[in-house]
Amino acid sequence: MLNQIKKNSLSLISLVVALSALSYNTWRNEQSEYNRNIRYAGFEVLLHVGEIQRIVYLAHYDKDTLRGNPRSGWVEILVIKDLTQLMTEDVIKASDELYDSWSEHWNLLGTDSDIGVADIDHKINQLRMKILESLKILE
Numbered sequence: 001m002l003n004q005i006k007k008n009s010l011s012l013i014s015l016v017v018a019l020s021a022l023s024y025n026t027w028r029n030e031q032s033e034y035n036r037n038i039r040y041a042g043f044e045v046l047l048h049v050g051e052i053q054r055i056v057y058l059a060h061y062d063k064d065t066l067r068g069n070p071r072s073g074w075v076e077i078l079v080i081k082d083l084t085q086l087m088t089e090d091v092i093k094a095s096d097e098l099y100d101s102w103s104e105h106w107n108l109l110g111t112d113s114d115i116g117v118a119d120i121d122h123k124i125n126q127l128r129m130k131i132l133e134s135l136k137i138l139e
Contacts, residue, residue: 035138041086042135045095046128048083052076052102053124059109060117070106077102080127087134094130098123 005012055076058068077099084095101123105116 037086038088038138039135041083042091042131045080045083045087045091045131048076048080049124049128049131052080053121056109056117056120056124060114063110065110068109070109073102073106073109084127087131091127091130091134094123094127098127 052073055068055070055073058064059070059073060068062068081095081099084091098120101119105120108116109120
């Protein structure tokens with residue numbers, strides 16, 4: 001048996017190297033696909049976060065009920081919530097907090113109360129920062 005191993009050592013080493021390379025390549029491809037998904041979701045969420053912030057400012061500061069209709073903000077909030085499910089736990093938590101803040105304060109937009117818009121704006125900025133952090137740490 002030992003003699004067979006010596007005779008075929010080059011073949012065995014080649015087999016080990018081939019299996020190692022295949023394993024690494026498979027892992028690297030999976031990691032790259034994961035990173036691509038996170039990156040794409042992050043960029044999409046950032047676009048929708050910008051849109052929700054635009055809606056908030058138009059509704060509250062400009063009193064524009066057409067372009068700043070808070071009900072259309074619900075669509076953006078729900079898309080944000082769905083897309084963040086693909087991201088890190090910190091981003092998911094931040095999007096849940098934005099959703100809760102929007103649920104509580106959306107009807108105050110356009111009124112004289114600045115409490116609602118301040119809380120929503122704060123949650124938007126927190127989510128934006130969490131997304132940027134998660135994108136920076138990708139391999």
